[in-house]
Amino acid sequence: MPDVLTTSPAARLRMGIDAxxxxxxxxxxxxxxxxxxxxxxxAELAPLxxxxxxxxxxxxxxxxxxxxxxxxxxxxLCRDYCGYCTFRADPQSDxxxxxxxxxxxxxxxxxxxxxxxxxxxxxxxxxxxxxxxARAFLHHLGFERTLDYVAAMAELVLQHSGLLPHxxxxxxxxxxxxxxxxxxxxxxxxxxxxxxxxxxQGGPHWKAPDKVPSLRLRTMEEAGRLRIAFTTGILIGIGExxxxxxxxLLAIRRLQEQYGHIQEVIVQPFRAKPDTRMAGAPEPSxxxxxxxxxxxxxxxxxEMNLQSPPNLMSEDYPRLLEAGINDWGGISPxxxxxxxxxxxxxxxxxxxxxxxxxxxxxxxxxxIYPEFAARPEFLHSRVQSHLQQLQGQDGYxxxxx
Numbered sequence: 152m153p154d155v156l157t158t159s160p161a162a163r164l165r166m167g168i169d170a171x172x173x174x175x176x177x178x179x180x181x182x183x184x185x186x187x188x189x190x191x192x193x194a195e196l197a198p199l200x201x202x203x204x205x206x207x208x209x210x211x212x213x214x215x216x217x218x219x220x221x222x223x224x225x226x227x228l229c230r231d232y233c234g235y236c237t238f239r240a241d242p243q244s245d246x247x248x249x250x251x252x253x254x255x256x257x258x259x260x261x262x263x264x265x266x267x268x269x270x271x272x273x274x275x276x277x278x279x280x281x282x283x284x285a286r287a288f289l290h291h292l293g294f295e296r297t298l299d300y301v302a303a304m305a306e307l308v309l310q311h312s313g314l315l316p317h318x319x320x321x322x323x324x325x326x327x328x329x330x331x332x333x334x335x336x337x338x339x340x341x342x343x344x345x346x347x348x349x350x351x352q353g354g355p356h357w358k359a360p361d362k363v364p365s366l367r368l369r370t371m372e373e374a375g376r377l378r379i380a381f382t383t384g385i386l387i388g389i390g391e392x393x394x395x396x397x398x399x400l401l402a403i404r405r406l407q408e409q410y411g412h413i414q415e416v417i418v419q420p421f422r423a424k425p426d427t428r429m430a431g432a433p434e435p436s437x438x439x440x441x442x443x444x445x446x447x448x449x450x451x452x453x454e455m456n457l458q459s460p461p462n463l464m465s466e467d468y469p470r471l472l473e474a475g476i477n478d479w480g481g482i483s484p485x486x487x488x489x490x491x492x493x494x495x496x497x498x499x500x501x502x503x504x505x506x507x508x509x510x511x512x513x514x515x516x517x518x519i520y521p522e523f524a525a526r527p528e529f530l531h532s533r534v535q536s537h538l539q540q541l542q543g544q545d546g547y548x549x550x551x552x
Contacts, residue, residue: 164188168195172202175449183401189446190393196442203445203475210453211477215506216516216547219499220269220481221262221314224489225250225301228285229275231359234428235389235421238490239275242284249288249297255304258486259312265484268541268548269336269518270314272301273489276321276361298327305334313537317382317481317518322361323370325377332379333531336518336538337414339382340374342367345402346395355389355429368402375410380523380530384417384458387443388435396443400450407455412529414520415456415478418444420463422491437467441474448475456520461502462494469509478516479506514547521546 158166171185181189189199226249229239242248250258259270278285279297294300298320305316315336322340323331331338345364349356356362374381385399400416407413420435435443440459448457458478461468482496497505506513517538523529524538524546543549 164193168198172198172449176202176205178206178453180452181446181449183397186397186401186446186450187394189449190397190442192393192442196438196445199445199449200441200473200475203448204473206448206453207457207475207477211456213511214514215472215477215479215511216456216514216520217479217499217502218269218481218516218518219265219267219548220271220317220483220518221258221265221267222481222483222486222489223250223255223258223270223272223304223308225255225272225274225304226278226285226297227275228278228282230278230281231276231361232357233359233362234355234357235424235432237424237427237492238273242282247288248278248282248284249300250304252292252304252307256307256311259308259314262483262485263312263314266551267483267485268315268515269481270305270308270312270316271481271518272305272316272318272320274301274320298323302327302330302334305331309334309534309537313540315518315534315537315541322366323373325373328370328374328377328379332377333533335379336530336534337380337382337523338374340367340370341386341417341419342371342383342399342403343386344389344391344395345399346391348395349389349391364402368406371403371406371413372410375406375412378528379412380414380519381412382415382417383413384415384419385443385447386419386421387440388421388433389429390432397446397450400447404451407451413455414523415458416447416451417458417460417480418447419460422463422494424493437464437470440464441471444471444474444476460488460491460494462488462496463491465494468497469505472506472509472511479513516547517541 167188175181227240301320317337318335319339420440423432456478457476458480459471459476461479503513
């Protein structure tokens, strides 16, 4: 063994990186300092990708999943003003504040006819706290809060279309989580980043009260106590440091170690959009995304389902498989990605062909992953009965025909 005291700084760095990769591949976990070494740009990328792919292959094999979904943007109103978002909107005189129940069911039915099995509800955080137009619409239908309305619409979709709802309604309290579990196969809330620094004036989360990390972590923790299969993730390229990315992933890992309810972690790259405060901000490169995905795989381990959306990488998306992901997320044959409307979903036959060309088998999953669907505590009985109509024996979506 070389004498650490006499080796060069570059050699010591190489030894540290090799030790971190070896430990992670052996399944002995990855500590904070080791993760920071691997996240650092001077660290060579190829060995990191190889290590992440090896961990993925050992635990997940060569299967890559996706969910055939329909996207229901219940409301674009939001009390948060994030610096990168074009989904949110203020009230407009020529547009209803929310989708009506009839509109929600029409989209769900179109999805059902196209073979979708998931209804993804996306919406802004608590717009009734800011906009009288939101309050008036809700009161007209007999609701006080947006969270009450989304729960009712999820119940409506489950009962009338058979699609499995997955709601992303923002920060939630215990009673909201309890009600949503009764109609949702899983729930989601992007942590994005655990650093309060991003809330400072001019930062990406300035004027976004629901992006306070402690509030989002509290929601995720309560979901764990309630045994709700949960999707979360990080958003990279919004001005965070590599250290803040690592700390965010470690915060997710701590919750998973304590409650075991995180079914999926998304690593999503920032995409600059016109008419936002961050329209001129640089976007993360493919290599930056690959590095973050690989470090996420090694931090979170081989059992975690790791996803990155293929529509945000254009034609390069198969290269994300090199970094250890095992899921493409929700793909819709009916509706666009309302969060990133400029980025079209890949066609499912093309996704299957390109996944196969990379040496993997594409499988359709449901809104809850097979390993969570097999555990009764994660599903309300009302949801379980609908799940059984869509699920094959192995927990994936039932093969059609």
